[in-house]
Amino acid sequence: MSAPRMTETPAPSPADVAAEPDLPARLARAITLGGPIPVSQFMAAANAHYYATRDPLGADGDFTTAPEISQMFGELIGLWAADLWDRAGRPDVRWVELGPGRGTLTADALRAAARAGFAPPVHFVETSPALRARQAQRVPAATWHDDVEDLPTDLPMIVIANEFFDALPIRQLMRGRAGWQERIVACQDLLFLPIPGASVPDGIIPDELRDAPSGAIIETSPASVGIMRVLAARIVAQGGALLAVDYGYEGPAIGETLQAVRGHAFANPFEEPGERDLTAHVDFATLGAVGTASGAIVSGPVPQGAFLTRLGIDTRAAALGPRVAPDRDRLVQAMGTLFKALAMRHRDWPEPAGFQ
Incomplete structure (x- = not known):
């Protein structure tokens, strides 16, 4: 929940909602300038925009x-x-x-x-x-x-x-050949793709999962x-x-x-x-x-x-x-x-x- 806080406010009407800049283009620029981002950051940005701009429920929406x-x-x-x-x-x-x-x-x-x-x-x-x-x-x-x-x-x-x-938002940790890595999201020409990122210490992986096979994913x-x-x-x-x-x-x-x-x-x-x-x-x-x-x-x-x-x-x-x-x-x-x-x-x- 990263939006600015307020204590008690009335519900705004849809007319109060300003159109946000194109999210895929904005994420692509951020990744081009700063490098790939964690899955958690990608998910947070995507869902914040998604829920802010629509009612997704019901037969005419995406889910119930x-x-x-x-x-x-x-x-x-x-x-x-x-x-x-x-x-x-x-x-x-x-x-x-x-x-x-x-x-x-x-x-x-x-x-x-x-x-x-x-x-x-x-x-x-x-x-x-x-x-x-x-x-x-x-x-x-x-x-x-x-x-x-x-x-x-x-x-x-x-x-x-x-x-x-x-x-x-979730973090994804992937087991690579050399150990566990944070899964991150790269972008090229508005094509977003998850890839292995920086290594993470084995100590943050539960003992019973630490020796999982290559390609295994843990979510937190x-x-x-x-x-x-x-x-x-x-x-x-x-x-x-x-x-x-x-x-x-x-x-x-x-x-x-x-x-x-x-x-x-x-x-x-x-x-x-x-x-x-x-x-x-x-x-x-x-x-x-x-x-x-x-x-x-x-x-x-x-x-x-x-x-x-x-x-x-x-x-x-x-x-x-x-x-x-x-x-x-x-x-x-x-x-x-x-x-x-x-x-x-x-x-x-x-x-x-x-x-x-």
Whole structure:
């Protein structure tokens, strides 16, 4: 999250968004003048431009997310939060969503949770003017922030991060003939290509992966670690909990997961930077370790399918009728194995539902 910080601002309209210079040309000039850049810098620049200039969701966009597939997802998350809040003694809290897309999850969640008396003030961490405008249509009373460090410090927070960490920049380390090297991005005539870069010390490679074969790739996300550390410290100091739902694994692990999506199809992540969504699988083991080291209590990860089933998606689907059966199957089966849920909470807060 490299945009200038602000504390509390209204959502701007799309007319407020000025056109940025052509990103591929700008990156090409930077690489020509300063040399190849790390994959993390390339990904950060590409995604910052991509999200700032469009609403990428839905049939006319590049991809969809669980809240856009079915109202059931947001409703269950809202009831999950209301149950946790109720068992914590119904304290005053703030609702925080990181990267809230169109605001659909929060709108569905708080509509369902209101039946239990749970109606906290809403805070969105979002840097995209285009998406802020869409969020304001669904949750007009929200307050927007550019950075997690700008979130209020006065009350416990219930933080929701649905498909947020996967879009944060990653480093790629590649095993070469002479050892491990940082993977960097070179450019010639607007053709961007990943190549091996400077050597990195063996000491930063996990012991069990250090002797991987030539060509092996390890991915790390310092940006994810930094944000998780801030949120964990806040939860330990203020109270509350975090729920992260994303696709990923429990690392460390060998393998490249950086991918691009455009028009609901996979694409080359190094072509047309800023015009396609770049993501990478989330290392839930690392996120959990950050929470534990900060003094928070971590639950999971558990597969999303098991998590939603424990929260009662079958009962909710039955109540809504046969028309939602395909959506239920997609959430529990197609997204239910690769996608995982992880929770982090203050030690005085109860264990959240879905993880037992």
